[in-house]
Amino acid sequence: EVQLVESGGDLVQPGRSLRLSCTGSGFTFGDYAMNWVRQAPGKGLEWVGFIRSKTYGGTTEFAASVKGRFAISRDDSKSIAYLQMNGLKSEDTAMYYCSREPRKSLAFDIWGQGTVVTVSS
């Protein structure tokens, strides 16, 4: 079964850091770009950033709201993508989803169940 599982969500204080993980199974992880999308309580979907596959350079792109604070990396040998979040703010409170992006469609065809990040003192 093709699956993504996020982990690492937690309650953290403003200004602190947190790392989320996204573990894939049932597919060749390294063939896909991996995206992070978040959803604040009661709000819509917000794209956070993505990392291209190594074939396309493994480079990253981010939303303006997180650029300079968040980083994405990947370990294809373990089928894991990471979202490193630094300098967390209350507005980063959200459900965080990872999703797979095939080169063929450039759409997010598989999503994880999400992990909750709460930023509060």
Added chain:
Amino acid sequence: DIQMTQSPSSLSASVGDRVTITCRASQTISNFLNWYQQEPGKAPKLLIYSASTLQSGVPSRFSGSGSGTDFTLTVSSLQPEDFATYYCQQSYSPPRTFGQGTKLEIQ
């Protein structure tokens, strides 16, 4: 950045109705437009990619059309499980922006 605007923001309809949701991009995005469905408490699900290609396993009552800046998602005959929130998203260039969502409610 490319802005995506959906309309309406909410929509009331009945089982069996035909409904259409529109999505407009702030600049041309060719056919790099995707549609997602999200049920409460669940992760989004891909319905349509490249503006009009139905994702595997998605019922044929869902269809998409458009190119350039204007796109539509149509559900030909609403079923009870279709009452959810729908999002468009552009994959033309980063940031991969989403529309604000359209909540489809039972009338």
